[in-house]
Amino acid sequence: MTQPLWPCTIVADRYSGAYSGAAWTAFHMEGQVPVEVSSDDCTCAEFWDLSASLYLIGKGSTPQEAYDDLVVKVREYDETLDKRNVTCHTSSVVKSTDLKR
DSSP states (O other): OOOOOSSOEEEEOTTTTTTTSSSEEEESSSSOOOGGGGSOHHHHHHIIIIIGGGSOEEEESSHHHHHHHHHHHHHHHHHHHHHHHHHHHHHTOOOGGGSOO
């Protein structure tokens, strides 16, 4: 069994998915989610069009679906970071024989 994802805040979408694309959203943060998701139409639409990609956000038709989607996104993000980290470390290895004396 995997550990529960924390932090996680799940909220019902104010506009029933009109801008987010889902009835429920799960944010990988504790407590306060970006205020734009519950703001006026224009602000909310702008958030989902321009800023949402800066966050890890799960979406679904139920709270559980939103949570499950977020878990997948967090795992994918972590795997991407792991691959980048390995690439950085292996590409930055310098052998002592490569150095001029």
